[in-house]
Every structure is written in C-alpha cells, then in structure tokens.
Amino acid sequence: MKYYIIAGEASGDLHGSKLVKHLRLGDPEAELRAWGGELMEKAGAEVVKHYRDLAFMGFAEVIANLNTIRRNFDFCKKDMLSFAPDVVILIDYPGFNLRMARFAHEHGLRVFYYISPQIWAWKQSRVNLVKAYVDEMYVILPFERDFYARFGVDVHYVGHPLIDALEEHRAEAADLSAFRKMHELDKRPIIALLPGSRKQEIGRMLPVMIDAASRQGGHQIAIAAAPSQDLDFYKDFCSGSDVRIVENDTYALLHYSVAALVTSGTATLEAALLRVPQVVCYKGSALSYAIARLLVKVPYISLVNLIMDRPLVEEVIQGDLKAESLARSLDQLIHQPEKRQELLQGYGELYRKLGGVGASEKTARHMLKTLRESSVHESPLS
Numbered sequence: 001m002k003y004y005i006i007a008g009e010a011s012g013d014l015h016g017s018k019l020v021k022h023l024r025l026g027d028p029e030a031e032l033r034a035w036g037g038e039l040m041e042k043a044g045a046e047v048v049k050h051y052r053d054l055a056f057m058g059f060a061e062v063i064a065n066l067n068t069i070r071r072n073f074d075f076c077k078k079d080m081l082s083f084a085p086d087v088v089i090l091i092d093y094p095g096f097n098l099r100m101a102r103f104a105h106e107h108g109l110r111v112f113y114y115i116s117p118q119i120w121a122w123k124q125s126r127v128n129l130v131k132a133y134v135d136e137m138y139v140i141l142p143f144e145r146d147f148y149a150r151f152g153v154d155v156h157y158v159g160h161p162l163i164d165a166l167e168e169h170r171a172e173a174a175d176l177s178a179f180r181k182m183h184e185l186d187k188r189p190i191i192a193l194l195p196g197s198r199k200q201e202i203g204r205m206l207p208v209m210i211d212a213a214s215r216q217g218g219h220q221i222a223i224a225a226a227p228s229q230d231l232d233f234y235k236d237f238c239s240g241s242d243v244r245i246v247e248n249d250t251y252a253l254l255h256y257s258v259a260a261l262v263t264s265g266t267a268t269l270e271a272a273l274l275r276v277p278q279v280v281c282y283k284g285s286a287l288s289y290a291i292a293r294l295l296v297k298v299p300y301i302s303l304v305n306l307i308m309d310r311p312l313v314e315e316v317i318q319g320d321l322k323a324e325s326l327a328r329s330l331d332q333l334i335h336q337p338e339k340r341q342e343l344l345q346g347y348g349e350l351y352r353k354l355g356g357v358g359a360s361e362k363t364a365r366h367m368l369k370t371l372r373e374s375s376v377h378e379s380p381l382s
Contacts, residue, residue, distance in 0.1 A: 001027055001371060004085035004109075005034040005045060006076070006100060008054040008093030010197045010228060011266040013037035015115060015161045015360070016091050020045045022364030033083050035076070038227060048079060052228035054096065072096070077103055087371060090134075091115050098129050105133040110374070112136045112367055116155070120147045127151045136370060138363050141307060142353055158363045159355030162266070166273050167357055169251040176256050183246045188220040189258045191330070192276070193243075194250070196263035197226035199233070204283045205321075206237050209261045212326035214241070216334065219258070224250040224267075259333045261326065268302040268313065272347050273354075277333040277340050279326060280304070282317045307353055312346040 003023060007016040017039035024030050024044050034045035035054070041047045054072060073096070080088065080100075088104040090097035094117030101111050116139045119126040130137060130153060137155040139145065148155045174182065191213045195206040206223070213221045221243045225234055234245045246253045250267075254260060254274045262268050264282040271278045280302040300306050304313050314329050332339050 001029070001086040002031045002083065003033070003087055003089055004080050004083055005032060005036065005040070005089045005091065006093065006097055007034065007036040007040065007091040008051050008096055010037065010051065010226060012091040012093055012115070013039045013051055014165060016040045016045075017043040018161055018164055018360035019089070019091075019114060019364055022361045023368065026364055026368045033079075033085070049075070050228075054093075069096075073099065076100060080104065080109070081107060085109065086375075087112055087367070089114055089367070092117060094119065094123075094126065098126060098133075101129065101133040110135050110371075112138065112370075114138045114363060115140055115161075116144050116148075120144065127153065136367070138366070140359060141303075142355070143307070143309075156363075156366060157355075158366070159357075159359035160269070161359040161363075162269055162273060163351070163354060163357050164360050166251065166270070169255070173252055173255060179249070179252050179256055183222070183244060183249065183253075185220050185222060185244055188218055189334075190253070190256055191216060191219045191221050192253050192257040192260040192262075192271075193221065193223045194254075194260060194262045194267045194271070195223065196265065196267075197228050199229065201263060201284075202226070202229065202233070205263050205281055206234075208283075208321055208323050208326060209281065210237060210241070210243055211323035212330055213261060214243075215323070215327040216330055219334075220244065222246050222253055222257075224253050259330060261330065264301045264315070264317075266303065268304050269307075272304045272313070272350055275344055275347050277343050278313055279329045279333065280313050280315045281321055281326065282315070283321045284318070304350060308346060308350055312343065312350075 005016055007013050013036045016036050020032055020040055020043040032045040034040050034047050035049040036047050037051050087110045090101055090113045092115040104111050111134050113134045116137060138158050139155045140158060140160045145155060145157050193209045193213060195202045195209055223234055223245050225231060225245050225247045231245060254271055254276045257276055260271050260276045260278045262271050262278045262280055264280050268280050282301055301315055301317060302313055305311050316326055316329060
C-alpha cells in the first residue's frame with residue numbers, strides 16, 4: 001500500500017519514524033512518502049519536505065510568512081494527488097494538517113490522524129473538522145478520550161509513543177564517562193537547557209536560561225541542540241562561556257542531568273519520563289501571548305501538569321521569565337531533597353497514566369487492519 005505522511009515538527013518526525021518502522025514491518029511492500037525529517041527518512045520514508053521549512057512560531061510569525069505557507073499548501077496538494085496514496089496519515093501540526101485533511105477527504109482519500117491536535121486547549125470548534133474529514137483518530141493522552149467523547153467522536157487511545165523512544169534510549173545509552181567524553185563535558189553535575197526547536201523561541205529562551213543556570217555554581221551547563229538548527233546558531237549564545245552544546249543526544253543529556261530548564265512542549269514530558277527535575281519555561285512575542293491568553297482554555301502550559309491535572313512541575317512564563325526568578329527555581333530543584341522527591345514520585349504516577357510501551361506498534365497494527373478490511377470490503381470480488 002501507499003502512505004502519504006505529514007509531520008511538521010521535530011516531535012512529529014520522531015513519532016512518525018517509529019510509526020514508519022512498524023508500518024514497514026507489517027507491510028513489507030509499503031511505499032511511504034512523507035513530510036518530516038532525518039528520523040523518518042532513516043526509518044524508510046521518502047521525505048519530500050523537511051519540517052524545518054514548515055515551523056513558524058506564534059500568530060505574528062505565521063502572518064509574516066503567509067506566502068511561504070501558501071506555497072507549501074500548493075506543493076502538498078499537487079504532490080499528494082500525484083502520489084495517489086491509499087491513506088493520508090497526519091501527525092499533529094494542526095494549522096496545516098487539518099486543512100490537508102479536508103483536501104484529502106474531498107479528493108476521495110482515506111485520512112488517519114495520529115497524535116491529536118491540542119484542540120482541547122484552544123479552538124475546540126476544530127473538533128467539527130475532525131468529525132467531517134478524519135476517518136480514524138489515534139490519540140496519545142488519556143484525557144483526550146473523554147474530550148472527544150463529549151463531541152460524539154470515537155477515537156483510539158494507543159498510549160504515548162515517547163515511552164517507546166525512551167525505552168530504546170535506555171537500551172542503547174552509553175555510560176556517563178563515555179557521554180562526557182563524547183560531548184567534551186567535565187565532571188561537574190550537569191544542568192540541561194532545552195530551549196525549543198524554532199529559531200524564534202530559542203532566541204527568546206536561551207539567553208535567559210544560560211544566565212539563570214550560570215548562577216548555579218559548580219555545574220556544567222549543556223544545551224540540547226535541535227536537529228533543525230545549525231550548531232553555529234547556538235555558538236553565538238555561548239561565546240565567552242564554558243557552556244557546551246550537545247547534538248543528537250538529548251535523551252542521554254537529560255538522563256545524566258541533575259536538573260533541566262525546559263521550553264514548554266513535548267520536551268517537558270521527555271524530561272519527566274526520564275525522571276529529571278525541571279522548570280518549565282515559555283516566552284512568546286507580546287502579540288502572540290496576548291492572543292493566546294484570550295483563546296487558550298487549559299490551566300497549564302506543560303503536558304506534565306495537564307496530564308496530572310495539578311501543578312507538579314513549576315511553570316515560569318512570559319513576564320515572569322527572568323534570570324533571577326528562574327535561578328531561584330532551579331536552586332530549589334537542586335538543593336531541596338523534598339522538592340526533588342515530590343517530583344520523582346509524581347513522575348512515577350505520570351508514567352503509569354500513559355499506559356506503558358507499545359504505542360507505535362499498536363497504532364501501526366490498527367491502521368493496517370483497518371486498511372486491509374476496507375480493501376476487502378471495497379473489492380468488487382468481495
């Protein structure tokens with residue numbers, strides 16, 4: 001069968017790569033054409049558009065790049081129809097993918113959506129688009145089942161694919177001394193900085209993170225570089241300091257860190273599942289943040305707190321995001337054993353809520369079963 005997959009961000013490339021792996025195991029003759037990144041390509045998909053060309057952060061940035069976004073839509077429509085897939089698989093990335101869901105549906109293509117858009121947070125009216133244009137929805141957060149049920153939408157809860165990726169990391173991880181040598185880190189305890197994957201957010205977050213972490217004496221500071229950015233981009237922020245840059249090894253960096261400063265997003269969940277005490281950070285443009293305050297319908301910005309339905313990890317956002325306050329929060333994580341223990345106990349509960357290993361395999365198996373059953377029913381010989 002032929003699969004057209006669209007992932008528009010680094011996390012989508014990661015989860016898409018695991019899905020591609022299991023689709024190919026279940027369908028050795030699979031043809032997979034994708035929008036994604038290096039991980040999906042390595043897994044066996046032909047990547048025709050890289051996600052680094054798609055990521056625009058916030059309302060203001062989207063408006064400034066409307067012509068580029070429009071060209072991406074036009075290319076995707078032509079490329080999809082030319083490929084003529086048996087199914088279009090959309091991975092998160094709602095601003096783009098919900099429009100492509102409509103286009104694919106209107107052209108008679110089957111549409112699967114893997115990893116629901118966060119429409120439970122804002123723009124809940126988008127659930128009507130899912131009802132109209134998506135044939136199968138696969139969700140990865142436990143509370144999403146109840147959300148969709150409120151609107152009469154049946155979904156498949158498959159668990160979180162991050163757990164699969166992290167289990168692979170644990171099996172393959174180098175020891176601490178090898179990790180330090182590989183990335184030229186000294187023997188001080190490590191503080192990890194995860195400033196996001198887009199240039200705009202890195203530019204806002206990283207200087208504050210470095211300032212805050214530098215006030216914590218006796219620690220090695222290391223930045224997790226996003227695969228979508230060149231290393232030279234990070235070096236400008238580290239000039240004159242002993243801050244290190246860790247490339248293509250974020251899980252190991254988190255695993256060996258005593259604490260982390262993490263930009264809101266999937267990385268907050270990664271840090272939690274790797275049991276790293278963290279402070280969640282976020283700062284957007286003034287316009288984007290003002291609009292978001294009017295529209296967002298959830299009480300927290302981190303996935304950890306949303307899943308736990310309580311403020312397990314501290315969130316420092318927008319005007320409160322200053323080096324002084326961030327340094328105080330970081331100091332508490334490192335030097336207050338009761339604070340660390342409370343977090344670690346909460347992380348254990350979080351892991352249990354997310355359903356354990358096997359999400360990627362379960363999703364691929366269900367997709368293949370649905371496609372094969374549909375093919376039989378549609379056959380004129382059946």
